[in-house]
Amino acid sequence: MIVCVAVVGHQSFTEADDALKLHHIVHCSLDVVDERVNNPKKSGPLNESFLGLLCPPENYKVYGYLTNTKVKFILVTTDLDVRDADMRNFFRRFHSAYVDAVSNPFHVPAKKITSRTFAERVSTIVKSLG
Amino acid sequence: MGREVSESCVDSLLTEIVSTYCNGFYANKPELAARRIEAIGYQVGHQLSERYTMERPRFSDHLEAIKFICKDFWSELFKKQIDNLKTNHRGTFVLQDNRFRWLARMSVDPSSENSSSPQDPSTMAENKAAQAVGMHLYFPCGIIRGALSNLGIPCAVSADISNLPACDRNNITKRNFDPCLVAPLTAHCELS
């Protein structure tokens, strides 16, 4: 089950079940993202947005994604048997919802996304992954 | 292919932005008008860069991002690329579009600027026209700055139109649907 999805960058959006603990996990994984991005050997030659699995599996699996506009998406799931393809698909759809949300003229960069449509779309995408 | 609208819609909005801010709110404060127009462009550039980079790998350096603005980004907006990109290798990039559409269809209509002051009318009209053209440049400058800053490249962008070709009055009155002015645009991006 996906327990947390976070947008970190100019703005923050977090949808999580167990806020405090997950906040910590997200926070730690951001360092992993930075480390990967600043080290081309680890991020691979393609500069893909999808960064794959960030942390070694314990109770959770943490996946990351970095947009061209330096916004990080972090996903935390308790499902230890996830396929990369599903994660890629998830982030692609999530990214698209994110882009539409920040295209709202009333969205202020660096502020939290308040869009109801975005929250609904994210919830649909999360549910579709089970 | 995504949704499209007539080019007149965008042209109309640009004309109205400039006239609202320059002739209305800030008629005597061109710097304030310029700042507002630039801010509108900035928001648009910021949002468009988010949309247009969605399907592409991350840029590995500034040059790659600037090339993206010159090619893909410009093509989305104007159906053509920037014609010439130069750099002084000290943080300044010069983008040149030899046929910039927004100036091509711009309305410079000195007759509507009916100034009652008894100064030399031809100079007045010329100044007004030059100022109006200048005001139209703040929007595209804002777009470029908004896009680059969202891609992690904060910068200052200014523009000038070199050699605005003379265009005869008869053509200008028909400008609504027949572009007659094809103006080169030069944008200077100074990375901060």
Add this chain to the structure above:
Amino acid sequence: MAPVAPRSGDAIFASVERVNAELFTLTYGAIVRQLLTDLEEVEEVNKQLDQMGYNIGIRLIDEFLAKSNVSRCVDFKETAEVIAKVGFKMFLGVTASVTNWDADGMSCSLILEDNPLVDFVELPDTCQGLYYCNILSGVIRGALEMVSMKTEVTWVRDMLRGDDAFELQVKLLKQVSEEYPYKDDEYSEV
């Protein structure tokens, strides 16, 4: 005889220069947001958007008449149909429908279910009195005034306020005859 007004704007839309609607949508959104910052009062923003639309309408009418081959001497009923089917299509790429005619044919509604102005837009709670698309009512009012129809255009339904469509009521106030306003014999040599 003037040519018959086209029933649809599809062919005209296909032939005009078109641009990416995102640029238009986001530019309009940025204008509205900037006006809200500068004018502060939502009511003032409504007025300004209407005024901008009016200015656009009085200019766009020439392009519309030239490209659509619509003759100037149509009655209000036909005019409304032409705006909905040809006008909206030719500029915005969408079609509106005309309903709710009153008994004497002086007022009707233009219904728009698909509106490129509002893609991605969600009104914040602080802007509930905002007629986000008010530029459209100004455009219609301005354009009709140039063909001698004085109208009043008001919003009845607005999808951004939770309605199921956009509905603009267009009321004909006065139809000015198309005479040249100054008669020659009123002037004499000086």
